[in-house]
Amino acid sequence: MAPILEYTLKSIVLLLIGAGGFAYMTLVERKFIGRLQSRIGPNRVGPFGLLQPMADGLKLIVKESITPAQADKLIFFIAPAISVIPALIIFAVIPFGNSPWLNLAANINIGVLYVLAVFSISVYGAVLGGWSSNNKYASLGGLRASAQMISYELALGLSLVAVVLMAGSASLNQIVQYQHPGNILGWLIFRQPVAAVLFAITAMAELARSPFDLVEAEQELTAGFMTEYSGMKFALFYMSEYVKMIAMSALFTTFFLGGWSGPGAQDSWLLSLIYFGIKMLVCLLAIVWTRATLPRFRYDKLMAFGWKVLLPIGLANVMVTALLIVLRVPGYR
Amino acid sequence: MNTVAPFVLLSAILFTIGVIGVLLRRNAIMIFMSIELMLNSANLAFVAFSNQWGKLDGQLIVFFVMAVAATEVAVGLALIVTIFHTKKSTDVDDLSQMKG
Amino acid sequence: MTPELLSFIILAIISIAAAIGMITSRNAVYAALFLILNFGTVAVMYLMLNAPFLAIIQVSVYAGAIMVLFLFVIMLLGAERLNERETRPVMRWHRPLAIVLGAFLLALALYVLLTRLGQSTASVNVFGAGPLEIGLQLFGPYLLPFEVASVLLLVAMIGAVVLTREK
Amino acid sequence: MQLLVILPILFPLVGLLINAFFGKHMSEGLIGGLASSMVGLSFLVSAWLLFTSGGGPGIVDLSIPWIKVGTLDVPFGFLIDQLSLTMMLIVTGVGGLIHIYSIGYMHGDPRFQRFFVYMNLFIASMLVLVMADSFLLMFVGWELVGLCSYLLIGFWFSNIHNAEAGRKAFVVNRIGDVGFILGILLIFVTFGTLTFPDVFAKVQAMNAVNAPVVVAITLLLFVGATGKSAQIPLFVWLPDAMAGPTPVSALIHAATMVTAGIYMMTRAHVLYVAAPDTQTVVALVGALTAFLAGSVALTQFDIKKVLAYSTISQLGFMVAAAGMGAYVSSVFHLATHAFFKALLFLAAGSVIHGMEHLSKGEEESERSGAPGPHKAPAPAHSGEHTVDPQDMRNMGGLRTRMPLTFVVYCIGGLALAGMPPFAGFWSKDEIVSAALARNPLVFGLLAISAIFTAFYIGRQLVMVFFGKPRSEEAAHAVESGSAMTVPLVFLAVFATIAGILNLPGLDSLSHWLVPVVGQAAEALPFNIGVATLFTVLALVMLYGAWALYRSAYVKAGDADPLTRLGGLYTFLLRAWFVDWFFQNVIVKLFYAGSTFLARVLDIGGIDGTVNGVGIMVRDVSASLRKVQTGLVRSYGLMMLLGVVLVVAYFVLSASMR
Known part of the structure; x- marks a missing residue:
């Protein structure tokens, strides 16, 4: 029973990190955006506003959770959970550092596929939440969210295919190892810039964050599929968004920024963990920065962009990469 | 643990449930889902036998079944949507006429 | 009772329950969710059967694509509330006959299982079934079916587009 | 060698193709010359074949796989023997x-090119017929020559009578x-093959006399021969076939195509020898035909009709010989007849040509005034003449106007009448x-026919060449060109x-043909x-004709001396009323039968x-249709029922084992 115990413990730790990360990510975002908009951001609760997340959490927990009378109660209830679970279980395959115990499912050789599979089922939360609310805005928001996610999943998958082609493995550990030849140029962001940009854009769309936050476009849909949600259920949706954000950052780090690699990371798990954290934070801040900078897409343009621009680019990239590998161009395996 | 019999048994049960679903439900979408269940149960049996004999062929057949299932669903659901637009119904018993 | 058998039994019960729930559900969305649950349990069984690749594909294709499509259609058509009163006298004998035939089919399967597979042994050899092995098979002996399948997908895509095009 | 065998057929084909595709731009001389x-x-290739194969058995069999369907295996083969x-x-x-x-005869005809295309096609077809090594390929040639015959009889189809004559020939032949x-x-059903050597080998292997199936086969084949070779009762098309251009009459309806039936019977003699009953029928039919046609020829006025009935009569001789x-002898007569009857027809054509000279001359003088060289002249032989x-x-x-024609006509006539030393005599x-x-009966009929022959050819000679011209055309006739x-x-x-x-004593043809027809078919001793008897009879009849007709006709429209025969004369003039019989009895019966079939059997029965x-089907379907509810689920249930049954069958059969 030892392995089961180990995995359980790891899962609990991951859950806690996810919840805590979510909480403090909101704070980081608010403060960062505040700075970008020449204001200060939350600074009243605790030193530098550090207790603000606690206060928010407490508020949401004690708030009344309203369920619409015509809603489908059961699904209305489980939809937020369905939304959070995929966000959390992505972490299972991410190698946080140079140590087996920093990785939940240490070295499954289908890590990339796993990530894609989890993304593909993460649409359920939005769809079911929107539908069960029995509200037009919510339903449309749910459908929009899932259509958007499905559309961009393809381009996301194609960008990862290029990565897998380069690394010659679908295991995330192997991909990190592959990017660790001793210098920064080993990072795939330099050898697969197209894939990296593609991944960044599609990840943003998967997260349904600005500039792709049409799911909750206030002017059109009020709050999208979350319209009828309140209290702790709302908090769960919110949490799923931020946890996914963290997961995406971690994935980008893993796939394109060399993961935990860095000077001395090979010998020290602590250093590797720190490198990973720094890279991930940079990615997170980039996401927030994007939100503060870019306006929102129009919905039809969003779909057209996904299908008519990103997908062909992804295909072309895969083709060119495969060609370069077959031709044994130096630097391409 | 016997590696094949329980899985095949489960596969048979699921298949039968799928069959009954196909025959008893009148909603086209429900019938479709029952068919998916049948396909899936067959897949399970294939994988079980693949594991039993240590050969990949069973898994590859499952792979192709999935591809076919995907096409079937794409076309089938498109049909259902089209039919719904004309008939305002997804009840297969309302589709007993050749002419639209 | 080994842990594997225990987990299998639990999974099997969930699976069967989900399947029965699916076919008896009065609400198409619930039926779809039951089916997703069933697919999930089957995916786990693939893992138990040394087929991790298929397990992942099962999740992403069936749960992630096919069932999402089902949910979409159900929600788009607003067809989730199923009113299936039997209206045709012709079909009155239909339900019992279907159940009897289904039971008979199951009985046949059980008979074969008990007489043929009871004595079968465990896995002959351990083998890998990751993306690499599957890929080698697909682009090796199964190249033609693979290409045919890709053409099939293309045709289905065109068909679906044509069928649902706005006139 | 193999290629050489096909060459005789290929040459006319090449000629017809060139003429058909490029003839529009070629002059008459070029077309005709080609x-x-x-x-x-x-002809040269055939002669070459003759000399190369002269000594030995000389059979070249070129067999190319042609039709292979089940047990039917007919090679595309030629048999040169x-x-x-x-x-x-x-x-x-x-x-x-x-x-x-024909180059001279058809000069100025607007369809000159087409005429030679048809003629070449006919030669090729006829060669296919005689060179075929199987009944099937022979039938192909048989049909092709029939087609050519139809096309050429109706060559001047703008005249409805010509077109009708062509159609009649076609239908009767059919x-x-x-x-x-x-x-x-029946041959195929009986022997399982159609090639001559195989069929004959199997017939000989049967070693039976008058086997019913062989009698049936030979009789059926003979029906074909009566059509093609104008025997009773299917001879009626041949006199009408004279509507075609005279060279056609000479070539197709006297020398070659009409002998196809005799050739076929000679070729299939193994079958006929095995069926003496059929042979008797054949001999009688031939003799009767010879008699009938000979008697009819006595009374005809049309120069070509006389020759046509004469041809039928002579064909009767050949058929009778084959039947015996x-x-x-049959082939010998076929060969000599080909020469003298062609000669007679062509000479008759020359006479007609000369007779038409007057009207043609007028046309030409008219034409000289017309400037355009491409102005189509009126058809040379189909124009309206004041005098037939x-x-x-x-x-x-x-005889004075056309001396050369007169001489050759006399030669042909004497040969036909059987005067020594001309070919026909032998x-x-x-x-x-x-x-x-x-066969005494056959002998009697043939003897009378021979007497008739001498008489009618004498009558014709006298009427055409002696006495005074009875029309302007005759008075101004000129000798034909070279x-x-x-x-x-x-x-x-x-x-x-x-x-x-x-020749008796030499018997070269007999020896030559022995490998094909066998020793038994050789001619009897001279x-x-x-x-002597027939020479004397012929002389007597020639003199009789001279005596009767020398002064009978002074001017056109005088009554024929034979009108004294009364009803018999009319009977002969109308060709024994055979045509009338066909028209009024057979055709009417046929119409009545068809009407019955159409009105009663077709509507009521079929x-x-x-x-x-x-x-x-509709009623049964109506009851079966109830199964087709259109309900998908009931279909599914039926499918499940089937699946369960099949699975149960397999499970049970597996557990039985």
């Missing part, structure tokens, strides 16, 4: 001369062809001698000397008594059956 030289080349070589030489030799003759093809089918097993240029009553005294004598030895007279001279020479082919089946 067509004639192609036939000439065929002594018999087919003989026929090839006759066809290409006489055909070549007639081609040359009746015979039905018999022929039934015979072929005297195949060599073919009616012997309008002729007379032509061959006819052989047939009559054979008849005397084998393109026409040179072939006439050649043919006259052959008609004179062709007897040496099988019978001096019969020869339509009733069809409708009944339809109604039955």
